[in-house]
Each structure stands twice: as C-alpha cells, then as structure tokens.
Amino acid sequence: xxxxxxxPWPWYVAGPLIGLIVPTLLLIGNKHFGISANLRHACAAxxxxxxxxxxxxxxxxxxxxxxxxxxxxxxxxxxxxxxxPQPIVVHPELSKELATYGIxxxxxxxxxxxxxxxxLLTARGLILLVGGGFLVGFGTRYAGGCTSGHSIMGLSNLQxxxxxxxxxxxxxxFIMANWILPFILSL
Numbered sequence: 001x002x003x004x005x006x007x008p009w010p011w012y013v014a015g016p017l018i019g020l021i022v023p024t025l026l027l028i029g030n031k032h033f034g035i036s037a038n039l040r041h042a043c044a045a046x047x048x049x050x051x052x053x054x055x056x057x058x059x060x061x062x063x064x065x066x067x068x069x070x071x072x073x074x075x076x077x078x079x080x081x082x083x084x085p086q087p088i089v090v091h092p093e094l095s096k097e098l099a100t101y102g103i104x105x106x107x108x109x110x111x112x113x114x115x116x117x118x119x120l121l122t123a124r125g126l127i128l129l130v131g132g133g134f135l136v137g138f139g140t141r142y143a144g145g146c147t148s149g150h151s152i153m154g155l156s157n158l159q160x161x162x163x164x165x166x167x168x169x170x171x172x173x174f175i176m177a178n179w180i181l182p183f184i185l186s187l
Contacts, residue, residue, distance in 0.1 A: 006084050022156045031063065034149025036140045038068050101185035114185075124187045143168070 044058040154162020
C-alpha cells in the first residue's frame, strides 16, 4: 500500500479525486472551494482595520484555515514520508531547452539557478519571484479568485465568470510559458 502512495498518480485518478472535493464541500455545509480567499480571511482576522473589504464575519470561514493547514501537512507527509526514491524524470527536449537558458540543475523540483537566495538578487530572480508573485496576487484579486476556485469550483457550478477566468488563466499561462518566460530566462 505504501508503494502505491509513493508513485505518481495518473490524471484519471487524481483528477476525479480533486473534483469530488466540490460536491463534498457543498454537501457538508454549502462551502466553496478556493485557496486565495484565505489571505483575505487571514488579513481580516489579524489586522482588524477599518477597511470595508475586510469587514465581514471571517469566523464563518475558519474551516478554510484548517483546509489550507491540511494542504501544508499533506505536503510535508508527501515530501518526507512518501517521497518517491526515483529521480525526477525530465524530458530530454526540455533538458536541452533549459540548458540554453543556463539552467542545468534539474536534480529536484525547482532548479537552484532560479529558486535560491543567490538568484533572488539578480534581475532574472527579481522579475520571476517578486514580479511574478505580484502579478499572481493582482490577477487573483482582479479575477475574484484563484485558479482552484474558478477552475474547480466555479466551472462545476456552471458559472460564466469562472469560465472566462479559466480561459484567461490558461491563455495567460500559455503566453507566459512559451513567449515571455523564455525571454526572461535569457536575461
């Protein structure tokens, strides 16, 4: 059983399991799935200012903090107790393309040439981590939710704004991965 948990699960198993979160949350209390709302809840709980956006009954959403806490605990268990001992397989074509951008370390999930404190202080690091983080946060707020909220919860509820947001997320991801990121990595 433990070996089964250590292997990557195919999309046709993992996808439906993620999808079952939606009806489960709706059945156990008409709860909506989404991760980005937790930042709003945390700000409303920790910084009770006179800002109208944060003036609501955040205690009704406290279950969401436990949900996110479960994500962190699950990630810890997966990384430390259920880690796959096999090396991460990177497609040879991707390896060649990454090498053209000066990224040679593919021993882990994140290349150290991009994701390290020394690379943070470079132009490329600031653009990728700080600029990217700002754009993700801005986009999440502007779209009224994150990809998980719109793409998993909103689409399953047949919400047109979620369809528009999901199409925009996918188009933006395609443009970023194929046109903008190669330019940034070549800096």
